[in-house]
Amino acid sequence: MARRTLIVIGLVLATVAGLGLAWETRRVLVSVVVAAFFAVALNPLVDRVQRQFVRRRAAATLVVFVASFVALAALGVLIVVPLVDELARFANRAPDLLREAQAGRGPVGELLERFHLRRYAEAHADQLRHYGGELGRSTIGLVRGTVQGVAGALTVVVLAYLMIVQGPRITAGTLALAGGDRAERLRRVGRESARTITGYLSGNLLISLICGLATFVVLALTGVPFAAVIALLVAIADLIPLVGATLGAVVAGGAGFLHSPTAGVVVLVFFVVYQQMENHLLQPVVMSRAVHLNPLTVLVSVLLAAEVGGLLGALLAIPLAGIVQILLREFLYANRRAGALPAAAGPTDRAPGGRPDQPPSSLPSDGGTTGGGHLGRRQAE
Template sequence: MSDADDRGTARRALIVIGLVLATVAGLALIWMTRRVLVWLVVAAFFAVALKPLVDRLERRWVRRRALATLLVFLAVFGLLAALGALIVVPLFDEVGRFVDRAPEVYRETRAGRGPFGEVLERLRLRSYLVAHPDQVQRYGSQLRQPAVGVVRGVLTTLAGLLTVIVLAYLMVLEAPKIIRSALGLVGDGAADRLRRIGRECSRTVTGYLTGNLLISVICGGLTFVVLALTGVPFAGVIALLVAVADLIPLVGATLGAIIAAGAGFLHSPTAGIVVLVFFVVYQQVENHLLQPVIMARAVRLNPLTVLVSVLLAAELAGLLGALLAIPAAGVAQILLREFAPAGRWHVPIPAVGAGPDDAEPPGGDHPAGGTR
């Protein structure tokens, strides 16, 4: 082997090693910054969804984009904050009331009275509670230890939420400049095409949010009816909490079922069983009928595509994947329709009676002077 061949082999080996190291370094960087990347993805999702509202408000009533963006964000996130307050404030009141009644509840439970005492009596756990009071108190003291981790998690969530809101606000505010700069790098024809693709993607994300909110409203309304009929207290607050949890595709109804069924069982075993049966039936209807059909109309996707995309994304990326699966599938469909139009890929069809050797060659070229 000559020196030139040796140098070529060494150069190719170095290129392969460099590509492998660069890939590993890129994956490590993504892993280390995964929290920030998740915040950016969620912020971009909200920015794409809210940009049409800001554009419409700027065109019709408010001429300054900064003011239009501020008004839209105040309205949307103010509404979300109001809904959160409707849920959190009654829960804090109930927690305070429960803390005040904790000694009395403990005495009733040990005596086998009250809702907790009756449950423990049925499960044959009251005798253990009476026979081992010191051990029960030690378990109770151990439950206070994870409080620091819970507080840290709450603070991290609040910081992430604030960061997402600020990032989405800046993305919407600077969207016209970013779009002009990006489209200035291509020709007029390509710019018009990219602008049309952007409008369709924005319409897809907005349709997804609208459809998801509609499904949550249906779930919350039906939950309120069932809880009210069974006499469960605070039916409105619980139904609102269930509706918010139902915003999460596939698993949202399960989370809501845990909340509502728990409240039902605390009220009475009959109410708990009725609520649990309702959610078992409703979750099947939502996952296999409501969500595929409504999302298919809102995002203009095939119902089977909606269901498969949510299942695959939830398996690959967890909660974030489930939330973004449907709009991502809609955007992918738009890109495929634009850049891979129907008829681009041609599969040759052999003539009738022709053997394998007589089939039309790939590309459709015929011999000179031949006819088909």
């Protein structure tokens, strides 16, 4: 009894120590998880390059990473150049917008007058200047956060590179230790998990691209200024499952109403229609082909992961739920099926001929050890 108590206490202490260690190293663990997702997503492309072009895995991985960075840089140029132009236009128009707002004219001034915000700003001018000073003093914190973000991104890239290069060796060693049917099951789990992660990431990026392009077209047609910047923000927000398009609609709708009430109504109608199309057409297609999760499981997973891990948790919730589903199907359900199988046929289940698959009409006639031999001896007696 005392030994069992000590074992239980030891297990509890080990669990608490493990959770405390995970909490203290949560930033490193988050970087490892994000790098693992990117490594799994890029691994099929690396395998293809290694088979067809470059034999060394390290060189093939480097080629894929360089090509990915070039593609991202080209996309960044396509986005940043219009963004810089829009920001320059905004900087040139900022003094006129400010004078119009102070005089109660223009779209911004009319909005301030409609919601009585200009009177509030005039009555609390000292507090607003104080908040502006506090915002200016927080520049150091912003710079520090930017540096940490860049360092974290570089860490993720290096980890993903090493995971792809060393992945086959680690996988082969793990499967060799498992051996037999267990190795085959682990190989199947890894293959299905990789397919789930790759499908989710590529599908989510595709949906965000569609949302951003459609938003840019609508904003450009309605004449809303800074359409490229707003469409980029909407595309980034749409990466968040289920609620991303709604968050983007708030930004785009606000910009539309600042331009004109007609443009605001058109933008809101577009997002209502697009949200229905994304939830009932695009997202179900992606989820059914990638993670095979029903909508309720998707929603609960996103809400729980967002509560625990914030934005990163919401982004990783659906593939993690798909991996959990794969593990349950491979281990829990497989064990249940194995336990439900009938036992092997015993002596009482054998056919009269001495073998389970031997029909009675094929009884041996040599009077040997079969049931027919015993019957012949009884009749002779």
